[in-house]
Every structure is written in structure tokens, then in C-alpha cells.
Amino acid sequence: xxxxxxxxxxxxxxxxxxxxxxxxxxxxxxxxxxxxxxxxxxxxxxxxxxxxxxxxxxxxxxxxxxxxxxxxxxxxxxxxxxxxxxxxxxxxxxxxxxxxxxxxxxxxxxxx
Amino acid sequence: xxxxxxxxxxxxxxxxxxxxxxxxxxxxxxxxxxxxxxxxxxxxxxxxxxxxxxxxxxxxxxxxxxxxxxxxxxxxxxxxxxxxxxxxxxxxxxxxxxxxxxxxxxxxxxxxxx
Numbered sequence: 001x002x003x004x005x006x007x008x009x010x011x012x013x014x015x016x017x018x019x020x021x022x023x024x025x026x027x028x029x030x031x032x033x034x035x036x037x038x039x040x041x042x043x044x045x046x047x048x049x050x051x052x053x054x055x056x057x058x059x060x061x062x063x064x065x066x067x068x069x070x071x072x073x074x075x076x077x078x079x080x081x082x083x084x085x086x087x088x089x090x091x092x093x094x095x096x097x098x099x100x101x102x103x104x105x106x107x108x109x110x111x112x
Numbered sequence: 113x114x115x116x117x118x119x120x121x122x123x124x125x126x127x128x129x130x131x132x133x134x135x136x137x138x139x140x141x142x143x144x145x146x147x148x149x150x151x152x153x154x155x156x157x158x159x160x161x162x163x164x165x166x167x168x169x170x171x172x173x174x175x176x177x178x179x180x181x182x183x184x185x186x187x188x189x190x191x192x193x194x195x196x197x198x199x200x201x202x203x204x205x206x207x208x209x210x211x212x213x214x215x216x217x218x219x220x221x222x223x224x225x226x
Contacts, residue, residue, distance in 0.1 A: 004155070043156075043202065043216040056213070091155055100146065101214065103155030 004104035006092050012110045018080040021107045024073055025094030033101065034067055034077050035091040043091075049075065082111045114139045116186075116203045118217035126225045131175075131190040133220050135203030138184065145186040146204040146214065147177055156202060162186060173197070198224045 005024040013019050025032050033048040047057040052069045060067070064083070069075040079086055089108050093101040119134040137143050144163050148156040160171025167179040173196075177188045188201060203217040 042218040045213070045215075048213065093155075100158050100161055101148075101156070103148075103157070105153070105155045 004092055004094050004102050006104035006107050008107060009105065010108045012112065013082055015083055015111055016081045018078065019082045019109060021077040021090050021109070023075045023092030023104060025075070025092070026102055027073065029094035029096045031095045031097070032069060032075050033093040035093065037089045037091060037106070046077070084111045087111050114143065114205045114207060114215050116205045116215065116217040118203050118220050120220055121218065122221050122223065124223040124225060125193045127195055128192050131193045131197065131222065133188040133201050133222065135186045135188065135217060136184050137186060137205045139205055139207065141207050144206045145179060146206070147171065147175070147188050148202045148204060150200045150202065159188070193224045195224050195226065198222055
């Protein structure tokens with residue numbers, strides 16, 4: 001298995017633009033998580049899905065952030081409009097009950 | 113509510129010396145505890161996990177951790193540091209073995225001095 005695949009690895013965008021981050025979880029995993037990592041706040045859970053259904057989105061910072069999981073093999077995290085304070089590394093992780101998390105390599109987002 | 117506290121955001125050890133990274137947890141239910149490692153520009157990798165079986169847990173790369181309920185601790189150790197151990201280490205807690213909601217500590221950056 002190729003693991004959790006995230007794209008792009010790096011994204012630089014201008015303030016106000018829409019940004020879409022993508023994640024392909026490990027086949028067969030039933031949980032998918034989106035995390036954000038910054039120096040100031042560390043790792044923050046944004047949202048997680050179980051069997052493609054959003055379970056807890058209380059970590060999503062504001063309405064500019066949205067996440068979807070249209071099927072078991074794909075999820076997106078969208079920021080519209082983006083702001084400089086959204087600059088961070090965004091991680092996707094997936095898990096199968098009892099087996100722990102597997103993280104992707106992350107997307108480094110820079111909003112200028 | 114669950115949380116973990118990692119004491120020391122930076123730890124430096126000499127190559128060959130003992131590695132000790134501290135983690136204390138707070139949990140209203142029996143916890144499940146995890147240690148993850150993050151190498152530069154990579155995602156987090158699971159080092160080891162405690163899920164209420166043996167209190168001394170052995171992980172990858174020679175690391176181990178001991179669950180001490182009386183001290184609410186889950187410190188990570190390795191007898192002899194290697195240069196390749198330089199990374200950031202995260203302690204995490206969940207209320208379930210399946211870890212469908214992990215709460216991470218703020219991380220400890222380990223530097224290994226040649």
C-alpha cells in the first residue's frame with residue numbers, strides 16, 4: 001500500500017484565493033482525519049470522518065474552511081477565501097479501528 | 113476531557129546517551145496512550161502504543177515507554193541515542209484503543225549531539 005497520499009506537497013497562494021487540499025486514505029480504512037500543524041498551536045484536529053460521514057468538525061476554525069469526503073478513497077479540505085494566518089502544514093491521516101493512525105506527508109500551505 | 117503535557121519542548125543528548133522524553137496525561141477514563149515521531153518534512157509515524165495490556169511497551173527503533181498510573185505518566189526512553197533519532201516526538205491520548213480521536217501534546221524536539 002502506498003500509504004496516505006496528500007497533494008499538493010507545497011502550495012503558495014495569494015490572500016483571498018481559494019485553496020483545495022486533497023487526501024487519499026489507505027484502502028479499507030474507515031476513519032479519516034484532517035490536522036493542522038503550526039509552531040504556535042502545534043497539532044490541531046480540524047475534522048474527522050467515519051465511513052465518509054463527518055463526525056466532529058468542532059476544530060474547523062471558521063466558515064472559510066470546509067471538508068468533504070465524497071467516497072471512501074478521497075477527501076478534500078477547502079479554504080475560501082484564504083488568509084495569511086492559514087499558513088501551516090495540513091496533515092491527513094486515516095485509521096482502521098484498533099490499528100492507530102497513518103499520516104500522510106502533509107501539505108505545506110503558504111498564503112501571501 | 114483528555115490531554116497530555118510534554119515537559120520540555122527541546123531535549124539534547126549526546127550520541128550513545130540515554131534518551132528520556134516526558135509525557136504526563138490527564139484522562140477521566142482509562143487512557144490509551146501513543147508516541148509518534150516526526151522527521152523533518154514528513155508526517156507522523158507511530159512509535160508505540162499502550163492499550164491497557166502490558167505496562168511496559170516496546171516500539172520501533174529501540175524505543176520503549178512505561179505506563180505508570182500512579183504518576184499519570186507515559187515517558188519515552190531509549191538506552192542509547194543514535195544520530196538518526198533526531199526528530200520531533202509527540203505524545204497522544206485517546207479514550208479508545210482504536211484512537212478515533214487523538215489529542216496530541218505540543219511535541220518535544222530531540223537533538224542528538226555527536
